[in-house]
Amino acid sequence: MTGKDGGAPLEPIGNSPVVILVRPQMAENIGTTARAMANGGLFHMRLVAPRDGWPQDRAWRTASGADRILEAVEVFDTVDDAVADLHHVYATCPRPRHIVKTVLTARGGAEELRAATRRGLKVGLLFGPERTGLDNEDMARADALIRYPLNPGFMSLNLAQAVMIMAYEWWLTEDGTLPRELMTNETHVATKGELENFMRHLIADLDECGFLRNEEKKPGMVRNLWHFFTRGEVTEQELRTLHGVVTELSRGRKLRQG
């Protein structure tokens, strides 16, 4: 599915959340923010009263190729103007005080953004100026605040890093990657029969060379080898290599003995 502007293949960009940078100071940060957005599949950027005006070449130099985002940037004079056509607006904010407001984690916020876009609603994320963050008026316009769970002893977060975390969480809301998986590429995970075949080869050669000559200890030693070789998945290709290792080690011994 592609967006109205013929965008990225994997994401319906027409309705992905709008990243709104409020009074951004450094054009370089606008560029690195565009890069972070592209990483997580966010494509709509709006600027409210950028300090140095717009466009700025310096943004393109730091965007690492996320040019399409910069080219489509919309500029507004006020936060009210920038959010007027949106249905939900979330404000990122490190440590709000003295206000009554719903606060979400980054993950909780991303899930609500995804749920709203599935309902066809337009949603936006407000990020404040580099030094001062969002002011009280900006936060009063937001439906909820998003506060990242991070080390309270060191909260200094670069603008692009802040956007990166939301972009990453946004991407994860539709990602189904398994948390742990053996990547086998051209080979396959071996069956138990293939493993047993290798173990028979190994034990036969160990028997022959006398490593298992203590009949009392032999069953336990064989079981321990089984425990080792079943600790993780093994591939067919790796079993072929291991067969070769055992054969060659045995052959070397036989040649020396011969």
Add this chain to the structure above:
Amino acid sequence: MTGKDGGAPLEPIGNSPVVILVRPQMAENIGTTARAMANGGLFHMRLVAPRDGWPQDRAWRTASGADRILEAVEVFDTVDDAVADLHHVYATCPRPRHIVKTVLTARGGAEELRAATRRGLKVGLLFGPERTGLDNEDMARADALIRYPLNPGFMSLNLAQAVMIMAYEWWLTEDGTLPRELMTNETHVATKGELENFMRHLIADLDECGFLRNEEKKPGMVRNLWHFFTRGEVTEQELRTLHGVVTELSRGRKLRQG
């Protein structure tokens, strides 16, 4: 609980994962990486063969105060030396090919790191040079690869951004923040009795001004107001404000009528 070196109050830094930058090129990136580590509660940095040597002033200039991490950096000639005292090593890697290896998501990797440190094991994360990433020899030393689920159409990830995501996920493994919560600060969530008291006030005044004069429609209109005022939590302070709003609006009407 604090680490052996009297570190941050919330994190047992003595055993948190070691971030190992392999052949890093730009000292500025070492500084921004230290900042990202501090954000997520990672405090041990090792460098393998940094291109421009170590220490470098430029790293301190970009670390935004994460100086303690830079001051404790350990430098090694090879990856083997840098991981020799560790029990588990994970390598971050955007798109490995032609190898058989366990691949984890960032979240899956962070959970395994946490589990290993709980067992008292020392763990490390390898990050490759800015341009080329880790080479095949580096990856062969790792127990598993960590690949971030991100937009496959735009995977260009800055070194500090890559570290930020792992640091963030590391922090989350022990974070219990509720995904959504009303932050009430000095006030409290109102009880249903307090809300009903306000609704009685509102409906009485609406009755008096004639807004509810259509007896047939009145029950539905009152129910709709109830639905609106129960949509989200409301605080005691907000109910006091709303009582005042109703009272003052009524008084204005009465004065005009008087």
